[in-house]
Amino acid sequence: xxxxxxxxxxxxxxxxxxxxxxxxxxxxxxxxxxxxxxxxxxxxxxxxxxxxxxxxxxxxxxxxxxxxxxxxxxxxxxxxxxxxxxxxxxxxxxxxxxxxxxxxxxxxxxxxxxxxxxxxxxxxxxxxxxxxxxxxxxxxxxxxxxxxxxxxxxxxxxxxxxxxxxxxxxxxxxxxxxxxxxxxxxxxxxx
Amino acid sequence: xxxxxxxxxxxxxxxxxxxxxxxxxxxxxxxxxxxxxxxxxxxxxxxxxxxxxxxxxxxxxxxxxxxxxxxxxxxxxxxxxxxxxxxxxxxxxxxxxxxxxxxxxxxxxxxxxxxxxxxxxxxxxxxxxxxxxxxxxxxxxxxxxxxxxxxxxxxxxxxxxxxxxxxxxxxxxxxxxxxxxxxxxxxxxxxxxxxxxxxxxxxxxxxxxxxxxxxxxxxxxxxxxxxxxxxxxxxxxxxxxxxxxxxxxxxxxxxxxxxxxxxxxxxxxxx
Numbered sequence: 239x240x241x242x243x244x245x246x247x248x249x250x251x252x253x254x255x256x257x258x259x260x261x262x263x264x265x266x267x268x269x270x271x272x273x274x275x276x277x278x279x280x281x282x283x284x285x286x287x288x289x290x291x292x293x294x295x296x297x298x299x300x301x302x303x304x305x306x307x308x309x310x311x312x313x314x315x316x317x318x319x320x321x322x323x324x325x326x327x328x329x330x331x332x333x334x335x336x337x338x339x340x341x342x343x344x345x346x347x348x349x350x351x352x353x354x355x356x357x358x359x360x361x362x363x364x365x366x367x368x369x370x371x372x373x374x375x376x377x378x379x380x381x382x383x384x385x386x387x388x389x390x391x392x393x394x395x396x397x398x399x400x401x402x403x404x405x406x407x408x409x410x411x412x413x414x415x416x417x418x419x420x421x422x423x424x425x426x427x428x429x
Numbered sequence: 430x431x432x433x434x435x436x437x438x439x440x441x442x443x444x445x446x447x448x449x450x451x452x453x454x455x456x457x458x459x460x461x462x463x464x465x466x467x468x469x470x471x472x473x474x475x476x477x478x479x480x481x482x483x484x485x486x487x488x489x490x491x492x493x494x495x496x497x498x499x500x501x502x503x504x505x506x507x508x509x510x511x512x513x514x515x516x517x518x519x520x521x522x523x524x525x526x527x528x529x530x531x532x533x534x535x536x537x538x539x540x541x542x543x544x545x546x547x548x549x550x551x552x553x554x555x556x557x558x559x560x561x562x563x564x565x566x567x568x569x570x571x572x573x574x575x576x577x578x579x580x581x582x583x584x585x586x587x588x589x590x591x592x593x594x595x596x597x598x599x600x601x602x603x604x605x606x607x608x609x610x611x612x613x614x615x616x617x618x619x620x621x622x623x624x625x626x627x628x629x630x631x632x633x634x635x636x637x638x639x640x641x642x643x644x645x646x647x648x649x650x651x652x653x654x655x656x657x658x659x660x661x662x663x664x665x666x667x668x669x670x671x672x673x674x675x676x677x678x679x680x681x682x683x684x685x686x687x688x689x690x691x692x693x694x695x696x697x698x699x700x
Contacts, residue, residue: 277671284654284667285592285676292591296598300589300605344612352611362612396591398601405594406659 291315295396303395315392319385319403322410326384326417333419334426336412348408348416353399357426366398374421374428384417462698470557470631470696473638477558480551486535492555495534500562507563508693511682513574520580522678523556524642548672556640557629563693568626570686577682580675584683587676588620594653594660599680614700625681625688627697634700641681642672 275283288296291311294303303311322328337356338344344351344360355363356370363369373383386393388403388410402408408416419425462468481492481500496502511522517529528547531537537547572578591598602611607618617624629640637643646669653660654667670676 278674280656280667281649281654281670281674281676284656285587285590287654287656288590288592292596295591295596296586296589298589298600300591300598300601364610364612366606366609366611391596398606400595400597400653405596405653405655406661407594407653 291391291395301394301396301398308395311395312392315389315395315401316385318401319388319392320410321384322414324411324414326414327380327421328411328414328416328418330415330418330422330425332412333415333417336408336416337419340426347412348402350416356420359426370420370427372428374423374425378421380417380421383420384413387413387416458698468631468696468698469636470638470698473554473631474557474561474696477554477556480555481558484551486531486537488536490535492530492535495530500559503559503562505563505566507560507695508566508568509570511577511580511678511685512570513576520574520576520678520682522640522642522681523559524552524640525673525678527552527555527559528673552672553629553638553640553643557638557696560629560693560695564695566693568623568685568688568691568693570682570689572686580679580682581686583675584679584681587680588683592652592654594655595651597652599648619684620687623688623691625685626691626693627695627699629695630697630699632699638696641684642677645677645680646670646672 291303291306291314294306294311295301297304302308334340334357336346336348338346338349338351338360340357340359344357344362350356350370351360351363353364353366354368354370355365356373358371382393386399387408389401390397390399391401400407403410403413420427422428481496482498483491485491493500507523510526511520513520514526514529517526517533519525521529528544531547531551532539532543537543572581588599588604591601602616603619604621607616607621609616619625625641628644629638630644631638639647649670650668655661655665656667657665660666
């Protein structure tokens with residue numbers, strides 16, 4: 239009976255429960271519908287959702303992890319990578335749209351032109367990352383290219399490039415399409 | 430150099446924000462535009478001037494009732510902000526300070542309705558006007574109060590904090606890669622180049638005067654902050670922190686302290 243009463247209280251006072259000791263499973267279930275986060279709480283919770291590796295990069299140098307060896311960091315990041323069933327090289331035409339559609343001024347889900355140049359016809363390209371024009375001729379292994387997009391920190395710890403695959407900004411299939419766009423000899427990147 | 434100025438002027442006269450240099454105009458260029466009488470931000474500052482002298486709170490007071498005609502007692506105040514205020518017992522930026530004045534001393538209600546009206550209507554013009562009262566003065570943020578020190582350290586932590594779906598921090602773009610371009614937009618270095626001296630600033634691309642709170646909120650939007658397991662643009666994107674949050678004040682304090690010694694020249698002018 240006491241338990242029932244307490245659960246009822248929890249429903250009403252979900253916010254207070256959050257500050258208390260870990261609740262049992264039944265109580266957690268009751269808590270969910272009662273708790274609606276304010277915008278402040280959401281923002282703070284999202285800021286607090288910093289993973290171990292982001293934390294290691296949050297120093298004044300920004301590009302060198304602290305508290306973890308570079309080898310271990312890379313190894314851990316490599317382990318996050320999932321590969322698509324159809325292989326790491328997809329359809330370069332789909333990849334072009336994801337990289338940045340020339341018909342939309344180079345805009346696309348990957349937003350790659352924000353930091354990289356690529357197709358020479360797209361002039362509005364950033365210079366934070368290296369130019370990717372002619373990338374396919376460099377002899378890079380497509381698997382490494384795929385890894386560099388899925389999780390750039392597996393190659394360059396703390397780099398400014400987002401971990402597209404880890405966060406789910408791009409799916410494994412989409413990353414394979416972009417890999418194809420970078421490597422295919424018919425892609426404007428390599429023409 | 431001259432021809433560049435002329436080009437910028439021309440683009441502005443034509444009302445075109447595209448195609449001219451992405452660099453922030455120098456104070457000289459702003460001065461030149463001012464002489465030509467084509468700074469849209471002046472209209473917003475004038476609106477703030479009007480509120481300052483004529484907007485009466487429920488208890489009959491205007492801003493000028495306490496702060497003097499033409500804000501005589503507020504000259505130089507913005508150069509020292511954000512800072513700790515005893516009467517409200519917190520470290521406040523210009524947005525929060527004005528809001529607190531209006532509710533505490535002018536009698537405006539502390540409810541959601543007024544907060545919304547203040548944010549949308551009074552905040553920017555009044556902040557813009559009060560900031561201009563410090564024009565020509567040197568920024569001098571001191572960390573005398575322990576709460577200010579704490580806030581500064583918090584701001585520094587946020588500045589370097591890599592977080593969100595894009596693994597960003599303020600510093601990665603605006604310190605490490607400052608001077609590089611995102612597409613054709615050059616990344617500014619607020620800390621290194623003391624850019625706070627030009628804020629609040631008018632942005633042509635948005636046709637709005639922005640306080641630094643607006644600017645930081647815009648930056649956080651691009652972090653792709655999220656709460657779920659994977660980033661989901663539609664369901665789970667924590668876009669912008671709400672106004673008046675401690676986090677915003679902390680970053681403002683960190684950047685403004687870095688701008689110490691720079692001369693306030695507001696409103697600034699941006700792409």
